Amino acid sequence: MNKKVIIGIVLFLILTTLVVGFWFIKNKNKAAINKQQNQNNKIKIDEDTRFGTRLTEEEIENIKDGNYFVWYEIPELGIRFKVSEYAESDLKYEIVDEKDIVSGKEYEIKRAYIYRQSVVDFLDHEWCFNNNDENLCTDGVLSLYDFELNELYKKSNSTNDMLNVCRDTNIISNIGNSIICFTGPQASNFKSEYEYNEYLEYINNREFKMYLKTTEKIKK
Numbered sequence: 001m002n003k004k005v006i007i008g009i010v011l012f013l014i015l016t017t018l019v020v021g022f023w024f025i026k027n028k029n030k031a032a033i034n035k036q037q038n039q040n041n042k043i044k045i046d047e048d049t050r051f052g053t054r055l056t057e058e059e060i061e062n063i064k065d066g067n068y069f070v071w072y073e074i075p076e077l078g079i080r081f082k083v084s085e086y087a088e089s090d091l092k093y094e095i096v097d098e099k100d101i102v103s104g105k106e107y108e109i110k111r112a113y114i115y116r117q118s119v120v121d122f123l124d125h126e127w128c129f130n131n132n133d134e135n136l137c138t139d140g141v142l143s144l145y146d147f148e149l150n151e152l153y154k155k156s157n158s159t160n161d162m163l164n165v166c167r168d169t170n171i172i173s174n175i176g177n178s179i180i181c182f183t184g185p186q187a188s189n190f191k192s193e194y195e196y197n198e199y200l201e202y203i204n205n206r207e208f209k210m211y212l213k214t215t216e217k218i219k220k
Contacts, residue, residue, distance in 0.1 A: 051140065053172070053182065055213045064214050072210070073218055074112050077144045079175060080218050084209040090116050091210065093142075094135060102152045110144040118203050119189055128189075141183045142172070142212075150179055173215040182212055 055063070063069055069082040076095045083091060091114060098109040115138045120128045128137035172180040190196040 051182065051184065051210055051212045053213055055211065060211070060213050063211050064216075069209065069211065074142065075218065077110060077112055077142060077175075077180065078218055079142075079144075079173070079180060079215050081216070082211045082214040084207045086203075086206040087208045087210050090118050090203075090206075090208060092117050100149065102149060107146050107149040109149075112142040113138045113140075114142060115139055116208065119199065122199050122202050123189065137189045138185060140185055143181045143183070144175070144178050145181060147174075147177045147179055172212050175215075175217050180215055 063082050070085055070088050071080045072083045072088055072091060073080040074093060093112040093114045096111045096113065098111065100107050100109055113135060115128075115135055119137050120135070123137060129135055172182045174180075188196070190199065
């Protein structure tokens with residue numbers, strides 16, 4: 001083998017090593033950046049309110065498109081929203097039907113009182129339910145209102161543009177000809193921080209997350 005061929009082979013091997021090394025370092029850095037971005041996104045989401053009502057539009061889409069959370073459905077309201085895997089099994093609800101008459105017309109209102117089964121089990125039935133068997137250990141109420149009823153409320157309170165059928169609570173989503181409102185709990189279910197920490201130990205600190213701003217119509 002002549003000298004030129006040997007030099008050519010050596011140069012080829014050196015060039016190949018450099019290219020492979022550059023590709024490896026580039027992809028390693030890219031993976032590290034993506035990992036850091038995912039961690040930052042997760043931290044940003046985890047530091048949000050417990051119901052995820054202050055998420056940005058970008059965060060909402062990331063949660064909807066991602067595989068970190070699962071869909072939880074409330075067929076009676078025709079909606080679903082993203083929750084953590086543990087929340088999917090722990091989250092329960094009770095449906096209450098009501099009626100409201102405005103301007104001589106009757107409107108149906110459907111409410112879902114959401115609660116955690118683990119909280120009921122931990123605090124016991126006597127603490128969570130009153131004499132009428134109403135659950136007092138709720139995490140809030142999701143209400144389905146007719147859009148027309150909402151407009152009537154706004155007209156009757158024209159001096160305050162912010163006032164609607166949800167009153168001072170959050171409008172979570174528009175579903176067809178209806179809107180979904182959320183009313184948070186009036187007070188904590190727990191008597192003290194110590195009791196709450198005991199509860200966290202009781203559920204082995206499993207992650208309970210629900211993101212109501214991801215609420216959308218159930219897809220058939």
